[in-house]
Amino acid sequence: xxxxxxxxxxxxxxxxxxxxxxxxxxxxxxxxxxxxxxxxxxxxxxxxxxxxxxxxxxxxxxxxxxxxxxxxxxxxxxxxxxxxxxxxxxxxxxxxxxxxxxxxxxxxxxxxxxxxxxxxxxxxxxxxxxxxxxxxxxxxxxxxxxxxxxxxxxxxxxxxxxxxxxxxxxxxxxxxxxxxxxxxxxxxxxxxxxxxxxxxxxxxxxxxxxxxxxxxxxxxxxxxxxxxxxxxxxxxxxxxxxxxxxxxxxxxxxxxxxxxxxxxxxxxxxxxxxxxxxxxxxxxxxxxxxxxxxxxxxxxxxxxxxxxx
Ligand code: NDP
Ligand code: OXD
Numbered sequence: 001x002x003x004x005x006x007x008x009x010x011x012x013x014x015x016x017x018x019x020x021x022x023x024x025x026x027x028x029x030x031x032x033x034x035x036x037x038x039x040x041x042x043x044x045x046x047x048x049x050x051x052x053x054x055x056x057x058x059x060x061x062x063x064x065x066x067x068x069x070x071x072x073x074x075x076x077x078x079x080x081x082x083x084x085x086x087x088x089x090x091x092x093x094x095x096x097x098x099x100x101x102x103x104x105x106x107x108x109x110x111x112x113x114x115x116x117x118x119x120x121x122x123x124x125x126x127x128x129x130x131x132x133x134x135x136x137x138x139x140x141x142x143x144x145x146x147x148x149x150x151x152x153x154x155x156x157x158x159x160x161x162x163x164x165x166x167x168x169x170x171x172x173x174x175x176x177x178x179x180x181x182x183x184x185x186x187x188x189x190x191x192x193x194x195x196x197x198x199x200x201x202x203x204x205x206x207x208x209x210x211x212x213x214x215x216x217x218x219x220x221x222x223x224x225x226x227x228x229x230x231x232x233x234x235x236x237x238x239x240x241x242x243x244x245x246x247x248x249x250x251x252x253x254x255x256x257x258x259x260x261x262x263x264x265x266x267x268x269x270x271x272x273x274x275x276x277x278x279x280x281x282x283x284x285x286x287x288x289x290x291x292x293x294x295x296x297x298x299x300x301x302x303x304x305x306x307x308x309x
Contacts, residue, residue, distance in 0.1 A: 022287030131156035137188030195307030
């Protein structure tokens with residue numbers, strides 16, 4: 001039996017070697033060279049073309065190559081009855097925390113303003129408040145949101161988070177559910193989005209949400225591109241209601257050349273690199289799950305299809 005691999009990153013021989021180190025009898029096939037589809041037992045993928053997984057009649061489990069699973073749910077033919085797992089990994093969490101801390105500090109210390117001043121050779125001090133006086137808010141208090149929240153708290157920031165269900169995280173104020181979103185936004189000066197992309201969270205960062213943030217707030221989006229209505233962000237930045245934005249993910253990736261975000265003076269862009277899973281660790285995680293699936297055991301980090309993330 002075989003595993004079908006699909007990724008935008010082409011490192012075929014490397015993945016075969018890594019997976020076979022843990023599961024020597026597993027034949028690894030690389031999409032689109034599927035061979036006999038009935039021989040495929042497992043699939044590991046990111047952005048697999050829609051309809052392909054539905055062709056695999058003997059599939060036992062599917063593994064996302066990332067933490068997000070929106071790419072699987074986006075496939076209308078995705079076989080939802082098959083168990084599937086995502087990447088949850090301490091190193092992935094630490095890397096996301098690094099990204100969030102780096103950009104929170106930039107916004108907190110007005111680095112966008114200093115960059116603009118430097119271009120104009122302007123010497124002007126803008127004093128940042130103490131971290132304890134800076135209110136940071138995280139949309140999504142899951143694996144990645146909690147990692148970022150606890151480190152920001154450790155640095156002294158006044159941290160809150162918003163989730164679906166209540167959370168009890170030492171020193172982090174929790175808001176949950178639709179009813180508490182406005183109160184969370186009203187106190188948030190630096191907003192970070194670490195939500196999964198679902199029907200409920202798509203377009204969540206829009207003009208209405210921005211209007212509920214205090215004047216001068218900044219946003220950081222390492223979640224997913226469709227969380228953000230890009231035109232609304234540009235309007236809010238141009239009006240001065242928002243001071244700056246740092247974006248890692250976009251509605252279309254790679255971002256088209258004609259997207260005005262590229263050259264917006266208040267926008268800092270990174271190309272979906274906030275936290276890239278280390279392939280060695282991903283291969284080991286997935287191999288462990290393959291061994292479990294073969295024994296009929298539940299997968300580690302199995303996704304709950306009813307929640308959609
Ligand atoms: P988790 O599933 O662990 O956490 C998701 C959080 O979002 C949970 O706290 C959940 O609430 C909350 N949430 C979901 N839906 C809602 C809703 N409708 N209302 C309020 N809260 C909601 O995900 P991770 O932390 O592991 O990852 C988050 C996302 O980060 C990924 O889905 C992916 O899109 C993105 N990502 C981006 C990367 C990059 O490089 N840019 C790298 C890795 C991930 P509750 O706890 O109550 O369920
Ligand atoms: C992920 C990602 O979901 O890289 O892991 O975005």
